[in-house]
Amino acid sequence: MAKGIWVFAEQRDEEIKKVTYELLSAGRKAADALGEELCAVLMGRGVGSLAGKLGEYGADKVYVADVDALENYTTDAYTNVLADLAKEHQPTAILLACSVAGRDLAAQVAQRLGTGLMTDCTDIAMEDGQLVFTRPIYAGKAFVKAACPQARPVMATIRPNVLAADAPQAGRAAETVTVSAGAGDIRQVIKEIIKQISTRPELTEADIIVSGGRGMKGPENFAILEELADVLGAAVGASRAAVDAGWLSHSFQVGQTGKTVSPVLYIACGISGAIQHLAGMSSSKCIVAINKDPEANIFKVADYGIVGDLFEIVPLLKEEMKKLLA
Amino acid sequence: MSELMVFDEVREAIVMSGGEEIQKCMQCGVCAGSCPWGRMEEKSEFNIRAMFHMGRLGYDGYESDDYLFACTTCNQCAVRCPRGIKIPDVVRAMRSVIAETGGIPKNLKAVLGSINSQGNPWSQERGERTAWMKGVEVPEYTPDKEYLLFVCCTSAYDGRSQKVARSVVELLQAAGVSFGIIGVEEQCCGESVRKIGAEEDFTRLAEYNIGLYNKKGVKKIITTSPHCYYTFKNEYPEFGGEFEVYHYTQLLDELMAHGKLKLSKPVGGKVIYHEPCYLGRHSKAFDAPRNLMSSVPELQLVEFEGNKDNSLCCSGGGARIWMETRAGQRFSDVKIKEAAEKEAQVVATACPYCIVMLEDSLKNLNKDDVMTVKDISEILRESL
Amino acid sequence: MKIVVLMKQVFDTEAKITLDGSGKINKQGVSLVMNPYDEYAVELGLRIKEKLKGEVTVVSLGGDEVQSALRQALAMGADKAVLVDPGTEEIDEFTTATILAKAVGGMEYDIILGGFKAIDDGSVQVCGRVAEILGVPVVNVVTQAEVEEGKAVATCDIDGGSAVIEVSLPAVLTAQKGGIEPRYPSMKGIMQAKKKPMQKIGLAEIGLDAAQVAPKVKALNFFMPAARAAGKTVPGEPAEAARELARLLREEAKVI
Numbered sequence: 001m002a003k004g005i006w007v008f009a010e011q012r013d014e015e016i017k018k019v020t021y022e023l024l025s026a027g028r029k030a031a032d033a034l035g036e037e038l039c040a041v042l043m044g045r046g047v048g049s050l051a052g053k054l055g056e057y058g059a060d061k062v063y064v065a066d067v068d069a070l071e072n073y074t075t076d077a078y079t080n081v082l083a084d085l086a087k088e089h090q091p092t093a094i095l096l097a098c099s100v101a102g103r104d105l106a107a108q109v110a111q112r113l114g115t116g117l118m119t120d121c122t123d124i125a126m127e128d129g130q131l132v133f134t135r136p137i138y139a140g141k142a143f144v145k146a147a148c149p150q151a152r153p154v155m156a157t158i159r160p161n162v163l164a165a166d167a168p169q170a171g172r173a174a175e176t177v178t179v180s181a182g183a184g185d186i187r188q189v190i191k192e193i194i195k196q197i198s199t200r201p202e203l204t205e206a207d208i209i210v211s212g213g214r215g216m217k218g219p220e221n222f223a224i225l226e227e228l229a230d231v232l233g234a235a236v237g238a239s240r241a242a243v244d245a246g247w248l249s250h251s252f253q254v255g256q257t258g259k260t261v262s263p264v265l266y267i268a269c270g271i272s273g274a275i276q277h278l279a280g281m282s283s284s285k286c287i288v289a290i291n292k293d294p295e296a297n298i299f300k301v302a303d304y305g306i307v308g309d310l311f312e313i314v315p316l317l318k319e320e321m322k323k324l325l326a
Numbered sequence: 327m328s329e330l331m332v333f334d335e336v337r338e339a340i341v342m343s344g345g346e347e348i349q350k351c352m353q354c355g356v357c358a359g360s361c362p363w364g365r366m367e368e369k370s371e372f373n374i375r376a377m378f379h380m381g382r383l384g385y386d387g388y389e390s391d392d393y394l395f396a397c398t399t400c401n402q403c404a405v406r407c408p409r410g411i412k413i414p415d416v417v418r419a420m421r422s423v424i425a426e427t428g429g430i431p432k433n434l435k436a437v438l439g440s441i442n443s444q445g446n447p448w449s450q451e452r453g454e455r456t457a458w459m460k461g462v463e464v465p466e467y468t469p470d471k472e473y474l475l476f477v478c479c480t481s482a483y484d485g486r487s488q489k490v491a492r493s494v495v496e497l498l499q500a501a502g503v504s505f506g507i508i509g510v511e512e513q514c515c516g517e518s519v520r521k522i523g524a525e526e527d528f529t530r531l532a533e534y535n536i537g538l539y540n541k542k543g544v545k546k547i548i549t550t551s552p553h554c555y556y557t558f559k560n561e562y563p564e565f566g567g568e569f570e571v572y573h574y575t576q577l578l579d580e581l582m583a584h585g586k587l588k589l590s591k592p593v594g595g596k597v598i599y600h601e602p603c604y605l606g607r608h609s610k611a612f613d614a615p616r617n618l619m620s621s622v623p624e625l626q627l628v629e630f631e632g633n634k635d636n637s638l639c640c641s642g643g644g645a646r647i648w649m650e651t652r653a654g655q656r657f658s659d660v661k662i663k664e665a666a667e668k669e670a671q672v673v674a675t676a677c678p679y680c681i682v683m684l685e686d687s688l689k690n691l692n693k694d695d696v697m698t699v700k701d702i703s704e705i706l707r708e709s710l
Numbered sequence: 711m712k713i714v715v716l717m718k719q720v721f722d723t724e725a726k727i728t729l730d731g732s733g734k735i736n737k738q739g740v741s742l743v744m745n746p747y748d749e750y751a752v753e754l755g756l757r758i759k760e761k762l763k764g765e766v767t768v769v770s771l772g773g774d775e776v777q778s779a780l781r782q783a784l785a786m787g788a789d790k791a792v793l794v795d796p797g798t799e800e801i802d803e804f805t806t807a808t809i810l811a812k813a814v815g816g817m818e819y820d821i822i823l824g825g826f827k828a829i830d831d832g833s834v835q836v837c838g839r840v841a842e843i844l845g846v847p848v849v850n851v852v853t854q855a856e857v858e859e860g861k862a863v864a865t866c867d868i869d870g871g872s873a874v875i876e877v878s879l880p881a882v883l884t885a886q887k888g889g890i891e892p893r894y895p896s897m898k899g900i901m902q903a904k905k906k907p908m909q910k911i912g913l914a915e916i917g918l919d920a921a922q923v924a925p926k927v928k929a930l931n932f933f934m935p936a937a938r939a940a941g942k943t944v945p946g947e948p949a950e951a952a953r954e955l956a957r958l959l960r961e962e963a964k965v966i
Binding site: 214297 | 484
């Protein structure tokens with residue numbers, strides 16, 4: 001009999017990623033509703049000590065695969081271990097983070113287990129006794145609710161930061177099960193890993209964009225936007241006026257003559273909102289405008305506007321965001 | 327032999343797409359010598375004569391944003407061509423061969439997608455098409471109205487350009503014109519769509535609009551943009567759309583001549599007139615804008631060195647308004663510099679695209695504290 | 711080198727999404743384009759062909775409307791196109807991957823390329839599934855790839871940076887933008903494309919029946935996002951406004 005809600009516990013540099021706790025909290029509710037256990041699957045090298053934390057966040061059982069071959073993520077090694085484990089224990093569902101590794105792994109495991117996979121989900125719920133997932137499609141212009149009625153396990157990748165993580169219960173322990181299965185034949189040979197200190201995403205890929213216009217007054221002032229962007233894991237963009245002034249290169253330009261973007265959050269600083277700019281960003285889910293001119297066009301598309309001096313507001317906003325995201 | 331076959335096929339494809347005049351070209355080079363791209367500070371690779379040569383012989387190498395899609399269709403070359411070739415039509419045909427196969431510049435794909443979905447090229451909501459009307463009352467078009475006022479998509483959605491639409495309305499009302507608008511059922515005229523080479527999309531738009539206007543009983547149309555004007559007047563008849571079309575300057579000029587539009591308030595200052603290509607060179611409406619501005623008390627009208635048939639384009643035509651032109655290659659920069667040398671306080675024009683391009687240049691050259699760009703309608707309204 | 715590119719035709723990015731009478735995504739009045747990430751895959755395929763000689767075959771799933779996207783790939787320089795009609799609209803990624811893998815499995819291939827995601831459903835799993843079915847390795851989110859006989863060295867995005875990964879061929883690589891720009895079709899390419907083979911086949915011709923490709927995932931219902939509320943001005947002195955904005959973004963808009 002299939003049983004257990006599984007969460008792939010993503011870690012990097014021996015630290016559990018926050019999204020894992022979000023998945024555990026959601027998984028806990030699903031497991032309780034189904035009367036099944038909640039299991040975390042932890043893979044890596046030297047990661048065994050992290051199992052305790054997973055218990056505190058709700059896992060009943062933690063499968064730990066702690067071997068050298070899992071030190072760095074490779075598609076084959078992780079797929080082999082997770083798929084073998086799932087074949088053995090037949091869980092009801094496997095939840096993963098919608099990260100680069102999470103979605104890579106999810107696709108391989110889903111196919112190997114011959115099951116369905118819903119990716120990039122923003123919500124998970126129990127409806128009529130089955131797990132139902134909500135996922136944005138067409139870049140968030142519509143949503144679909146979907147389920148995997150028969151095939152097991154039900155698999156899904158969930159976006160980070162969309163589900164709430166419950167507070168950990170200190171001292172709550174999970175049963176730790178050491179996984180002895182090997183990583184098997186690994187066909188992806190890692191030649192080099194290039195870590196970025198600042199992981200500023202590419203403009204068109206970014207979930208958050210901090211953008212500056214002519215109101216930035218000069219290239220040197222973009223530093224305050226970069227600092228805010230780094231706190232948010234955001235990309236930095238610019239209006240045509242800022243690019244024209246030579247403050248940033250054309251690759252930063254947002255707008256119809258530059259890049260069309262539709263991030264979850266777009267923060268426009270000192271951008272007046274010419275139609276060319278609006279056409280390239282108005283499909284963003286949430287738009288913030290900071291501008292000293294209350295008549296600026298950008299306020300017409302903004303969800304939140306602050307009329308004021310961006311040189312004062314942006315650094316303050318950065319501090320507030322730091323506090324929130326700490 | 328097989329290579330030669332390919333050459334012929336390319337030429338035939340261009341001819342089939344409406345570029346038959348490419349065969350009349352004698353490669354004299356007057357076109358390239360007239361082309362604004364060649365007169366910019368920073369050299370461009372674009373050469374219209376060479377493109378014709380390549381097109382005729384079936385060579386590759388011009389299929390790019392900066393070559394095939396460089397032409398602003400300003401018509402400067404065509405008015406000088408000794409063989410009288412309608413060069414923009416051939417450019418359009420060459421683009422359409424590529425466009426049919428999906429080879430459309432990325433930015434222009436978004437424009438086409440937006441027009442298909444939203445009826446406008448600016449990725450704005452179809453339902454907000456009449457948002458420009460704040461503060462002015464415009465009745466809906468009904469058959470008892472004499473004119474349909476067609477507000478260009480840019481003036482319908484761009485905050486700056488919306489002011490132009492409102493000025494035009496106020497002027498028409500002041501002159502007692504009977505007009506109305508259709509509103510959210512309207513779609514883009516398709517001028518840029520055709521210039522991009524997306525013939526199928528253009529045909530669909532033209533047929534939709536013609537059907538809509540006929541259903542509403544439209545006989546006469548006033549446009550805010552010379553691009554819409556040109557398309558309604560010259561291209562819709564191919565699809566059975568026979569309307570009497572006016573750019574608003576033409577109608578106001580007539581009204582003024584008949585004493586219905588009175589300009590009385592002085593509007594001082596030196597105003598230089600930037601001639602929109604599609605009003606001037608393409609449509610030969612040289613006098614109406616000048617008559618109107620000259621009638622404004624105390625307005626000092628000055629001219630660019632090249633005007634009328636020799637006016638320099640703003641670089642926003644031929645769908646270039648949605649593409650990036652590098653600083654140093656923007657025609658509008660040259661215009662603003664000349665206007666500044668002539669110490670104009672206002673650059674006047676009568677086209678929404680020209681306004682976008684000229685205002686960008688004004689800011690870029692940091693001249694926005696000494697000069698403004700105005701639509702003629704805005705100047706006239708001040709003088710009411 | 712035998713190069714296969716898996717390609718999808720999608721709504722263009724500006725498409726206005728609405729629901730039809732039966733609550734499904736309305737397909738009327740939208741432009742269809744080649745999935746932009748697949749354009750990168752086609753470009754990558756063409757560059758490999760130019761370097762190593764060989765042949766590029768583009769494979770897609772869908773009805774006749776997909777031919778325009780396939781023709782674009784042919785005009786860019788691909789040699790052959792194969793279009794498989796699944797015969798039903800009820801498909802999921804399992805269905806698509808099963809069909810594509812079966813179609814590709816019947817061909818010779820050294821490398822299989824695709825966009826790392828499609829911009830419509832954004833599901834990011836079809837190419838990976840195809841690799842799994844064919845039993846070949848996959849490298850996802852590739853920005854650059856050096857391909858030689860028998861192996862590929864790919865630079866790909868990973869969480870927190872990038873990695874250089876080597877795989878033996880045959881393999882599946884999925885393309886991310888970054889390294890290369892897709893080319894325009896050339897005039898000559900367009901003329902030649904008209905003579906290039908475009909094979910249209912159904913499930914039976916690749917030895918599949920409807921039951922074998924039945925979807926695992928079922929869409930229950932589609933819905934539109936909540937209408938945008940009117941914009942708010944966040945009042946107060948800078949410090950106060952910044953604090954309030956951060957709070958609103960987290961608690962009300964839920965975007966951070």
